[in-house]
Amino acid sequence: MKIIKFLIIWTAIIATAQVICHNITYSVVVHDMKNADMGVIIDEIPTPFMLGVSEETPYIFTGVAPSALKGYRYTKINSSKIYDTETFSRFPTKENTLNEFYGRSTNIHPIPAYPQLFEPLASIHRINTDIHQDGQIPTFFLYGNEAGVREMHSNVFLKTKIELNLTYIGLNYVQSIVRINIKLAGRSTKMTPKGSYKINLGKGNELFGFQKIKLRSLVTDPSYLREKLSNDLIKSFGLAGSGFSYARVFINDKPYGLFGVQEDLENPWIVNEFNDGSQDYTQGTLYAGNHNASLSPITDIASLDIKEGDVFHQPQYQIKEVSSRNGEKAPSDFQQLISLTEFLAMTPIPKSISAWNQKIDIDSVLRSLALEVIVGNNDGYIASQTNYFLFSNLKQSGQFIFIPSDMDFTFGSGFKRYCNDTIQGKYENFPYFDVTLPLLRILEVPDFKLTFGELIKKAVSNVNIIYSRIDALAEMIKEDVIWDQSITRDYIILPNINTVNSSLTFIVENEHMDPVVFSDYLGRVLHNNISFEEAINGTIKRPSIMGLKQWITASADAYLKDQLLR
Template identity: 30%
Template sequence: MKLLAITTGLISIAFALTNAADVTYAVIAFPGSSDSVAVNVAGQDFPLQKSPMCGNLFTGVAPYGAEYRYAIIGSNGQKVENTTRHLAESATTTGNEFFGRSKTVYDIPSLPRAFNPIYPALENAMSRDNEISTIIVNADMNALDTILKAPTEDHEFAQVYNMSYISHDAIYNFEGAGIKNSGQSSKDMAKQSLKIKFNKFNKLSKDRLFGRRSFKLRAEANEPTMAREKLMMDSLAAAGAATLSSNWVRLFVNNQPFGLFLMSDDSFTAFTDNFLNGGSAMNSTGLTIKGNAMDPTNEANMVYKGPNAASYNSNDVYILEDKGRDPTVSKKSYMGPVIDFMDRLNKTVIGSDAQTPGTITDLIDSAEHTMIHLVMSFLSGSWDGIWYQASNYYLTQNRDTKKWYIITYDFDETFGNGVEDDKLMTTPYQNYSRPDSQRPLVDTFIKSPYYDPKFQDILKTIIKRFFNVRVIKPRLEAWTEMLKEDVAWDRSLPFRSPGDKEKFTVKDLDNMFTTVDSRIGILEWISNRTTSVCQQLNFNDTDDLPALPTYEKQVPNPTA
């Protein structure tokens, strides 16, 4: 007898294998109360049992089969998967699969690094890009329905009694979390984005998932490919910047299908630690504000308007996202350090080098890191982002150095999505601003004889390494194959909230590559953007750069 121990997150389960040829099969399924689940190998059904980890995960041992399918068996017959699965000859387990999906793990071409990471990010499976995980929630459905039926109103969290996060190789279980809808303009959509916060109803628990105490499930309700935001986050990481992480998940609540979402970071006290310090706590982490734009006259453009906080419409534009570990921060006082930042920024000596007093390096922790975020905002056409619309960025202070970090986020409206003028694809970066807008942070770099050449070098390097059709096209093709079954499933589900009902279908995945219903395609955008930049700066996108130095992972020095 052979004993195989499979560690699945918080609990380990031991399976007894009868011989070396046996395989542990596992599938997520939603059978009826009187139905059973089996795996069919060589024409024979082998029953699977409910896992003690999750009532919707069915596992069991059966003979090895190069080809196999799962079946749900009921009094009226069998429901067998349409496609045949294939198992490697040396496999002893299938991993956790999902009933009705033809494949679990895909071969997704990686993005080459343009630069090594500037900060040591927390490394884990939060940013996986080659599979779709499953979240199964048992919650107070009455409370959740109340939220979904009036999404624009303020609501408390609905209680999550228990929750399972299941990936191909792991299971994590939680109790006492909370769930409610999330976002700003996304609350006007019929498919709501959601937020899950651990320990909301169990204050003694210290549950985390991938080092996160909360996360968002982004509905991507106005994005037909559901890939733009993921591509942007992965691109920022490949460019060496601190960025939010994400992975796709299918969500079920009380056995009801809610759809496909992009699971991504949400802010909490250790939010910045994950990006900048490998997940280790930094006592130096100060407040984080969220920049937002309401309209061209109310935008987080970092323009100094005097010492009075009332001049900044802070409740809607410069929003306190987190107090960090600074006990002096309050909702009444947080604008003080932010106003000081803007005052100093607007006094920055644009023509100076990094050693000149009063330069940007006295204010920003890393000029290179900030320029990478700006370059990617420009390359992706993030018209609702930090550069064009002065929105959707986090600004975090280091309490010890008094310097600031900038991290951009919210990328569903990138790569041509929502762009009304296709000339934006070919606009030079020197002109990439809204008419009559002020961008002191951007100007500090692109109008500086010292920093502008460095800005151009970052721009060229990112294009040569990965931001081009040669590299991105195979990745989009692989993602299209991976997403199509779950996108088709998602688009077949009924809407649960009032609001805008985008009638996307699986055919809209063509928007990965080309214009669909006036939306510029992702690859179409990248092709036009890179071609125009190459012409404007007189270079080509061939990766003829020297190899990057070996990256030695920085070990954080925790201070708390």
């Protein structure tokens, strides 16, 4: 009996020793560590195990150490002394760690999926890509050309394009690319301390299949969630468009903050979205609707071109990608777009479904316009005749596909009219819902009007699902939001007051804005005086913004009440 007890105890001791001595590889992502070292503290043992710079990139420190029984923390060391340590303990693991970002307590967050309300458009043949992974936040490290970075930020209206190097670090993936192009992007964010950027990785370079990527500043939205939710719904509605995810961004070891990541809707996006990524493709033209792009008849093609030297004006329409066959590009041509505008101006409007479908994918139009109403889009086709693309799909004899984009002024945030104006029980009462707009004339066809109403009804009936997704996304980004809001952004030199005033006057006059709303919008963006918690869960009574959940609840209640009264 004593022998059996001894064997049991001895076996337990051996098993415990094996657990303690089991080594794993630790990897931590850090920045600005030129004069410091990294270590990992295991089970609160005071002496850290030292980590060394990874062979892949200087932004990762890695090393072998025992697996923890209770937990572990990363620590920063200078001259053999610990000067900073994570304030939380990470859960123990017997496997090699992922590339864990220093100071972030969780690597992968469970995010409830939003349902697929409608099947994807028949024209969509999208590649499988990991560029957007729910529940994860990768990091973009951009570096080099410090003089160019200063120049790019010294005059935000000059459209300066510079070369930098990029290292992308995900949880289990690292990619470095030299000599990428980057420039400031967007319009309204150029007057704020945190700009948006466009990245072109260069011919032959791709990140998860994409060459051109947008980093969205999120500065207009104190909840950091509106654009993400809107793009979730683009996918749920089965529409063509970019995905959306989050990333941390550093330039030359300076923190730039939390950004939204989107694909830029230029090639190879077209073949990735409509041809499974294959270049063996006869591609149509991709047009952008930029400014007052109502799709009324175009009488002066020359007026579509932007004037050299304009700092804030945009062309009405642009050709973003010309048609091509197997990579051979054709000359720029607005003729297809002109033909569409002439069709939309016909009187009486054609009532034949087949006639419409010959010109434009009806599902893409009805779903996109219904989505604008559902999310209260202040800056889309209905409200501003902007922020959309039209792709001529040569697989369907040039049939146009409507593609929504840049949906940041949604869910009760805007800059043109009082945000509560977008809360309407009847879609006909949505601000600027002008049935004489060429594309809205589609609702003169009874079958299309019926479908439009059904689209809105189905989306509103599923609104409760969005709340759990909001809570999970907020939990995922909250540590990075705190970090983002703590950054001193002294690298952007904003335009002089005369340039700003000139630009603001142009915006208010040409975009038909309420000056009170626009002033409130600028004030909250420049002064960042709405907390993350309030922006999501609070009741906000301001001209340009409501609480995120506050607006969703009020809007859904108004639509559901209207349905009961019908």
